[in-house]
Amino acid sequence: MNNMLKNIGIWVVIGLVVLTVVQQFDKSSRKSDAVAYSQFIEELRGGKISEASIEGRNVEYRTSDGKKVTYIPGGYDKDLINDLLKNNVKFSGKPEEQQSILTSILFSFGPILLLIGAWIFMMRQMQGGGKGGAFSFGKSRARMLDETNNSITFADVAGCDEAKEEVTEIVDFLKDPSKFQKLGGRIPRGVLMVGSPGTGKTLLAKAIAGEAKVPFFSISGSDFVEMFVGVGAARVRDMFEQAKKNAPCIIFIDEIDAVGRQRGAGLGGGNDEREQTLNQMLVEMDGFEGSQGVIVIAATNRPDVLDPALMRPGRFDRQVVVPLPDIRGREQILQVHMRKVPIAADVKAHVIARGCPGFSGADIANLVNEAALFAARANKRLVDMEDFERAKDKIYMGAERKSMVLTEDEKRATAYHESGHAIVAASLPKADPVHKVTIIPRGRALGVTWQLPERDRISLYKDQMLTEISVLFGGRIAEDLFVKNISTGASNDFERATKIARDMVTRYGMSDLLGPMVYAENEGEVFLGRSVTQTRNVSEETLQKVDLEIRRIIDEQYAVSTKILKDNADKVEAMTAALMEYETIDADQIADIMAGRPVRAIKTYNTPGSGGGDSSAGTAVSTDGADSGGKADATSPAAASSKAASDTP
Structure with a gap:
């Protein structure tokens, strides 16, 4: 509906512009056909004008040779009627057409409205065309995934049993808060998931929301900061306001190190936009008002650069390490991904798991996909062990360069x-x-x-x-x-x-x-670590x-x-x-x-x-x-x- 109204508005503006151009062209063409007063009097007295039509102050007449001419007097010509009667010219008159008030307003203020519309359109594009357009700078970019649209559960997460045990308490609290409250217990307000890329931090957070059947707000750390000052802090406030309305719920912030880096680190100023966003997040997580029923889950692979105020109890009370899977974990992850492809009888998950140490969950998913692609190239109906071995060789050692000619x-x-x-x-x-x-x-x-x-x-x-x-x-x-x-x-x-x-x-x-x-x-980079100067001891x-x-x-x-x-x-x-x-x-x-x-x-x-x-x-x-x-x-x-x-x- 919004796209349809937007398209209609664009076509209306285009029509107004075209109409304005046509009318201006018509007026200029009329002025170009008008004759001088001396020529009009000469033709009138010479008997060359047979009939005329008076419309307002304009006189249109036809000469004896059939040419149609327009005469526009510079001012009011009081002798015009008498001159026509004296020279036996048949003439008729009709009142000048008056423009409607709406048309006058459109032609008077049309260019201004066009400029305002173009400015609003540009601002919407800079802000991603979101709801509210140019006035939605402070609106949160968090995407809400309710319990009806989230089908991921702990059964879809494998290879991190210890991490699942850590977050099971959160699921139990969201299902039955009284179980903990009657004993004076308080559920952690924040959970920080730490692990290498591809270990399943985001998937585990979705599984928590899927198990608890609560709304799930997902946002990236880079979505807070924009080109305008104060936008990040406003979006943090708006996100927590939405979360409180849907409490109990979960807010998941991916790559929180984009806004949660330690304040004062590096060579930048101390009052930049990122620090304002971090300050607002600290207040919302554990400030004067608090956020009851809202659990914040964040993921990062750089916990060493996060601000200490963000890591203290009361904000991120618990750190859950999501490590690279061991051999049992790799086998479990393989079995999860193998359910999606037809597997031959000779495929043994424990053999494949032993042969791919160091693989993360994302690497194993890529291994299964590469094996399926090898099977498809060979026109096989099932993915067999040979396909998995070829896929493993490709991932470990790179693709074969068959076109390379060696002596x-x-x-x-x-x-x-x-x-x-x-x-x-x-x-x-x-x-x-x-x-x-x-x-x-x-x-x-x-x-x-x-x-x-x-x-x-x-x-x-x-x-x-x-x-x-x-x-x-x-x-x-x-x-x-x-x-x-x-x-x-x-x-x-x-x-x-x-x-x-x-x-x-x-x-x-x-x-x-x-x-x-x-x-x-000390080999840390200036803007990545906490030290600005390199010291030699x-x-x-x-x-x-x-x-x-x-x-x-x-x-x-x-x-x-x-x-x-x-x-x-x-x-x-x-x-x-x-x-x-x-x-x-x-x-x-x-x-x-x-x-x-x-x-x-x-x-x-x-x-x-x-x-x-x-x-x-x-x-x-x-x-x-x-x-x-x-x-x-x-x-x-x-x-x-x-x-x-x-x-x-």
Whole structure:
């Protein structure tokens, strides 16, 4: 209805403009046909005018040659009638047409009204065309989802059982508040959900509203702030007013760090629009009036930058951590998403879950979707295990670059490089089992060595980190020993190895010389953290010792890798030959090479677990090779998970 009225108004304005232009054109054309007074008198006295018509002050007459002419006197001509009678001219008269009052008003004030309408239209567009138009700056942009439109429940949320237990009390309170009130208990006014991207924070908030059957207001933190001063605070007030009218209800604020950052941080002023919005939110959540029956749920992956006043009890009383799922959680999430696609009988959710450590709920949903796409390309009716393996390889290692043409020497050099990684990893007892090695270009890498740990990692230990450095150096050493040349393909290996060694010395206290002390400098960005200035608390002499310790660790592990590859030169040659023949080898074929047996034929697809061990798994990925830029890509959910694990104290 509003769109129809809007269109009608636009066409009315266009019609008025066209009418005005036509009338002005008609008037100007009439003036252009008018003759001078001298010409009119000359033709009248010369007998050239046979008849005339008088309309107001205008005289239209026809000459003897049939031409129709208009005469417009400059003022009142009192002798006009007598002149016509003297020269025997037949004439008639009619009164001048008078414009209606409405027409006069439209033509007088039309341009002004047109400008006002254009201004209102522009303001509506700047504000998103919302209800109220230019006068709705302070209206909340929260979208209300009532209980009839929200069908998501806790059954649709998997992989975060502890988080669901934390928020179950909120559901119980919304269903039966007297259960808590009669014992003097007070439900938390706010719940802050903290977790990595894709772990299901928004989905869990919707499930709370779906279970409690209460209205659910959803808004993003960036929706509060606009170009006009004071709009954010006004929208916070309006949002809580709407929520109080629908109490009991839930307000969900996604990415609250957009407005909840600590006040006074950074180089900006102390009275900016974002801080006014935050102040209003603090007052609404726990101010003089309070907000009975309104529960605020917020989500963020940056809790470290939030204002302390926002985090105190009485506002966000409870912090619920939504972590990356473990192997059981990944299996449960897989089963939820597999209900939406036709699955073949050979698909085993626990096998897939073990092979994708470090995946979030969003990553697992993407895995199922990619597997369905692979099945559709092959014109299959069901999604089988091979499709899931291909989807997992694509997500971990990148899409195959089938169009990339490599020379035989380049393929052989890449095969030696990946064989170096795999042989060192298979020879060291603390290294993660090698799951797959390929020299097929994927993503930005020319080859990939993929390791799967035997269980989910909680912490990294010193011997594991030293082993990882040795494995990273295996590729460059193999090139140097067997190809007799070195390439840029090891640049990412060196970068990761140096970072691990530096963290061991400066963050984790794993150096006997420097001891258990943190030497790392503050690396936080000015506008992301809470510190404006960079401070140095380490002397130049100590920094030199840090560099020497990092160099010692790297040199020792480089020597370890060199010795392993020299002692196992026959295995390196065997693995290189297998890679040149099959291009991709799995854990069983690697075991054959390490045992000195003939390499078995490659399977259609590979399942994790060939290396033995527990039923749960973690991850580590070694990605090598170089594109035209000379640097490999090691970015993947698994690599991110491995890094997060190494940061765990």
